[in-house]
Amino acid sequence: MLKVIAQDFIDPAHLEEVMPLYRELVEKTRAEPLCVSYELFVDQKAPGHFIFIEEWPDRAALDAHCDTEHFKTLVPRIDRYQTRPGIYLLMDAFG
Amino acid sequence: MLKVIAQDFIDPAHLEEVMPLYRELVEKTRAEPLCVSYELFVDQKAPGHFIFIEEWPDRAALDAHCDTEHFKTLVPRIDRYQTRPGIYLLMDAFG
Numbered sequence: 001m002l003k004v005i006a007q008d009f010i011d012p013a014h015l016e017e018v019m020p021l022y023r024e025l026v027e028k029t030r031a032e033p034l035c036v037s038y039e040l041f042v043d044q045k046a047p048g049h050f051i052f053i054e055e056w057p058d059r060a061a062l063d064a065h066c067d068t069e070h071f072k073t074l075v076p077r078i079d080r081y082q083t084r085p086g087i088y089l090l091m092d093a094f095g
Numbered sequence: 096m097l098k099v100i101a102q103d104f105i106d107p108a109h110l111e112e113v114m115p116l117y118r119e120l121v122e123k124t125r126a127e128p129l130c131v132s133y134e135l136f137v138d139q140k141a142p143g144h145f146i147f148i149e150e151w152p153d154r155a156a157l158d159a160h161c162d163t164e165h166f167k168t169l170v171p172r173i174d175r176y177q178t179r180p181g182i183y184l185l186m187d188a189f190g
Contacts, residue, residue: 003136005148019190022189023190039098039188040188040189040190041187041188041189042188043185044186044187045185050189051100051184053148090138091137091139091146092136092137092139093134093136094117094121094134094136094137095118095135
């Protein structure tokens with residue numbers, strides 16, 4: 001099981017543009033057959049700081065997600081409003 | 096509902112010392128009546144980088160957790176092996 005935290009830093013002046021893109025990304029990703037869980041959160045201290053907490057069976061499933069049509073069309077449209085590059089953390093369960 | 100990501104940066108030379116401390120912290124925290132979920136992960140690229148993903152009903156429950164006997168005794172013992180201060184992220188669900 002692979003756990004992922006993906007952090008996006010979006011210009012707060014463009015939240016209206018990114019909200020529907022995130023909404024569509026979440027909906028379509030959750031419909032992927034290999035998606036275990038895919039949740040999106042917002043930093044209480046920074047409205048442009050978005051955090052995905054994801055779970056995938058393995059690395060191949062994550063790679064397949066990044067290769068979907070919805071990922072490849074929506075992510076570049078979101079990234080247009082980034083203030084700095086995203087941070088990606090791939091994790092194993094402790095113990 | 097409050098989601099929390101807490102990141103610890105531990106000297107990899109001291110993993111043997113911190114592992115049982117983390118184990119005890121996870122076990123006792125999960126037994127707290129207000130704990131919704133409390134999971135611990137390790138960065139695949141950095142064995143000393145530990146990441147908690149937590150869920151609490153609200154901020155008061157998180158504060159109560161930080162005031163428990165197990166938190167106040169175990170966390171300083173873990174922090175002794177830190178290489179830099181932890182990072183805490185309090186988040187709301189998107190949408």
